[in-house]
Amino acid sequence: MPQLSLIIPTFNRQEKVVRAVRSILDQNFKGELEIVIVDDGSSPPISLPGELGSDSRIKVVRREQTLGPGAGRNAGLMASTGEWVGFVDSDDYLLPDTLNRRFADALEDQARRTNPLALHTCGWVDVSPEGVVQRTRHPRVPSGQDGFAGGCWFCAGSTLLFRRAPVLAAVGLQDEGPPRLEDSDWTLRFGLTKGELVVQPIVAVAIELSSRPPAEKIYASCDMLTAKWRKRLDAGNLPASHYRRLLAYLDVERGLAALTSGRPVAGCWFLARSWLRRPRMTWHVSPGWQTGRKTAPSQSGNYERS
16 A cells, blocks of 8 residues: 555646646655646646656546536545645645655654644645746744634645545545635535644645636635535534634635635625634634745755845
């Protein structure tokens, strides 16, 4: 059984998914490794260059219908076999010489903890589509479980490592209904299981900045999650403080979607309602992150702190 399975859902990102796969293989991972690419109905289908296509560590799962990233991760979870699992969005990639250290730290942490429910995350760099580094982000650990109701501030689509069996037994698969924000829903469910977020002191991933999804998808996702978690609240399965924080977060998502789609009045209204629901001194509702600026990557692919 492979020790670690990395799952890459992708849709119409031929060149970028190859970049993501190469960034994993270049780690020279010391344990057993499995890479599962879930092609979510790309047209044309994703194809790997010869040396990657023949690599026995890589598995491609093809879906004819496009169902979204949550469904893609679920398909990857069902097709993979590793005791440990990680996610990598196809437009992101791993920074050099980081995976072995991250995995060793995660194994050590699991060996000494009594609660096996842990998501191991890390710092990352925001990069432009041209590869220019904008800043670093180090996610903060939540002070309470309600922090998980404030959105997925630790970039769960590309930074997570976790033990498959205990996490999936407690949380289950991702909700395939919302077209976006499925990771925020999944990590809130994780937080309600008394799971812990472990922030590893290493910058290990490059997150490519891209345009926001269509506002209609954000609105639809926010409405779905509002209704879903309202039912949990009414059933007594969600603290009221969690629900208020979730609503404030969803209004931030609505507000940003409105602003980026050219609807400034609606955007300001949503953001104002978010602050009324949860007064605060920051624009985000999550525990947030520490940030900094970094120089562009060198030709070798290494990132140097400025």
